[in-house]
Amino acid sequence: MEKGPFSVEWLAQSSRGEARPAAAARRPHSPPGGTGGRESPAALGDPGHEAEAGGGGGPAVPGRPRTKFSAAQLQELERSFREQRYIGASEKRRLAAALNLSQSQIKTWFQNRRMKFKHQTQDAR
Helix, strand or coil: CCCCCCCHHHHHHHHCCCCCCHHHHHCCCCCCCCCCCCCCCCCCCCCCEECCCCCCCCCCCCCCCEECCCHHHHHHHHHHHHHCCCCCHHHHHHHHHHHCCCHHHHHHHHHHHHHHHHHHHHHCC
């Protein structure tokens, strides 16, 4: 019978360096910082994405790399933001199609821009 992770027996063995948690023992080992066989868009040469190069202030979070918006995309997003700070579904679809971005990227950009606007107005007081 295999003892579950963090049982008394397992803890006694682990203090001597003899045991690993059961879940870790079943998982194939991948190198630190590896993607598990999946290449990121940045690694594949996607020009719209840029991998974070340390110094971001926080731990590395797996997932989609930071999107690098073009000047034309930013101009259109800012113009739309000046007209209305909260974007509707139809405008989000229109912008996504026009700027070749996903609706999720448009939504996230507007959320981040509202926070930037909020911080700017608070600092101005």
